[in-house]
Amino acid sequence: MHNSRSKSTSAYFNPNSPASMELLSRYRSKFKQGSTDEIVPDCAGTLSTVEIIKLAAEKFINFSTQRSNGYTMFTHPYGSSAFTSLSIDDMREVELVFQLLTAAERVARKQFETASKLLIRCGCVASDGGTPVERLVYYLCEALQNRIGKETGIPVPTKPNKLGLKNENPMAMGTNPTFLACHQALPFNQVLQFCGIQAIIDQVGTSSKVHLIDIHIRSGVQWTAMMQALIDRKSEITLLKLTAFATSSDVQKVEETGKRLESFAKTLSLPFLFKILVLSDITEVKEEQFEVQDDEAVAVYCQVILRTMISKPQSLENLMRAIRRINPLVIVVAEVEANHNSTSFVNRFTEALFFYGAFFDCLEACMSRDDVHRGIVEGVHLADGMKNIVAYEGDKRVSRSVNINTWRLFFTRFEMVEIELSESCLYQANLVLQQFSCASSCTLESNGKCLIVGWKGTPLHSLSTWKFDQE
Known part of the structure; x- marks a missing residue:
């Protein structure tokens, strides 16, 4: 790339x-x-x-x-x-x-x-x-x-840092107060998350067993909204399974995220299973580690994580090959929209x-x-x-964001086809945005079948959805 x-x-x-x-x-x-x-x-x-x-x-x-x-x-x-x-x-x-x-x-x-x-x-x-x-x-x-x-x-x-701080592992961002404060104050994450969740709901349809694979779970706050949406469906949900990636240094934080999600699922009486997939390197991931069952509707969620693998193309390609083998109904990709x-x-x-x-x-x-x-x-x-x-x-140089057109070229190599975001997805994005006082400055635009989220016209993030062409 x-x-x-x-x-x-x-x-x-x-x-x-x-x-x-x-x-x-x-x-x-x-x-x-x-x-x-x-x-x-x-x-x-x-x-x-x-x-x-x-x-x-x-x-x-x-x-x-x-x-x-x-x-x-x-x-x-x-x-x-x-x-x-x-x-x-x-x-x-x-x-x-x-x-x-x-x-x-x-x-x-x-x-x-x-x-x-x-x-x-x-x-x-x-x-x-x-x-x-x-x-x-x-x-x-x-x-x-x-x-x-x-x-x-x-x-x-x-x-010297005036705040007396040292850099933190980006994987840990999801559970610290700074990430949560920014999640509440800035519109981007919530717009991307709610739109992405709706895209998953659109694809899993009335499936009674849903298996979510989160490559970069952070706080997992988006999955509480997903749980609520599944409960509100007319069709019964018999199991929601969530597989979260973690490195050995992040296991404890991911475990804490899992416990919070398990507690929330219990309040909804939602059958829920949380599994952690511990990897020292993404190149290790194998198809069988996902433990996908034949009757599960599988969705993969990648939020601002694939960009971190661009400097390690072997890792990125191995991940995409492993995901291809389990053939999910949808892959949601939220990324930084820039050419760095x-x-x-x-x-x-x-x-x-x-x-x-x-x-x-x-x-x-x-x-x-x-x-x-x-x-x-x-x-x-x-x-x-x-x-x-x-x-x-x-x-x-590990910070290597690329724009949506570059991602499209890359995904095409794995016979992936882009799915158009539904009107419900775009409605969710606009609905979330209106909750912020800065809504008029945050811009939502279409680029082909994906959504570009920006600030006063400057692109900052993209949200696209994909599936594998099995024909």
Whole structure:
């Protein structure tokens, strides 16, 4: 699933290279606001983080064009009428992102001394406790500084975490307070989960025995809704079996999840069996370990987990072969909708800038700036993701999200066909979204047969459903 195009990194942000212009220019048409001339403040008079980034990219493009033609940035610093109505604060943030882009250009050209000076300048303005733009730039500066350190062999001093936290195993995210707080505050997980559950209900129909296989169970909170939906059906359910994957280090947390689900099932008088499939490595999974019975309606649920296997293609392919052998009625795949797997550093940096810009903007709308859980999400989980995308290469780069079209190509290799989401699925997604105060900023769009969930038009997640073509 690696990007097949291989170009030197310096070819992209070189101001004399058309590729640099094309790379940033394409973002003008990527989102709903196709041109910077169409960028307008919201009702509060502020621009979104992505709009700030687009304006900074516009300035960067014009500056690079002028520089390659022998002019200076002072000749024509802005190329769009959108700049004329900017507030002082917005102008300051556009300049901050412009400096960040310029620093990334210098890193790509291996002009590390100049890049470091630009990053220090950014650091004087950026802050991990400020506006979304300031927070975004703060962590991307750290990521670029780490890349410089790796390129030059000079280690970058580790900054003390103001929260005194260490990174956590992503598999454990589902049972800690931060994950649960974000689950309640941000719309994405709930929209994906309820839509995915409805997709499973649609496919298992009136089956009396249902077997769910969860590749990445986390808190398992979505399965309480599934239980309720099965009880509310007209047809009787005689057994709901749930098989959850776990690593040896996560067994205890998954066991706790199982006990909570067993307790909830008991309150509904629902026959329920919870099984843990412990694997030291996903390559170990075998068809017989699923213990699928002939009379079971089987559904497989993969929420933001397949992306973690892209750097280990043998594991991912082995998993898909094992799932194919049990031939489930439906496979639900919820994934990050972004291209963070390019072999080009600059492509990854630019994708990360827009993707995380939208995510930081959402956090600003949904959680207070001093919320400790927001601090953990940004300072530990998102920061580590950005650092891995920007600073690492080769096997050490494990954050490798790809978009739905890339997944489609991959799944086709295993003779999988995409199932169109029903009107009931889309209704559930909209119903859940309306429970959030930020509903108007969260966007639901169709891409072929799948659902794209985004923030103000920037894609962040995809939900697709699949089955194997057995003909």
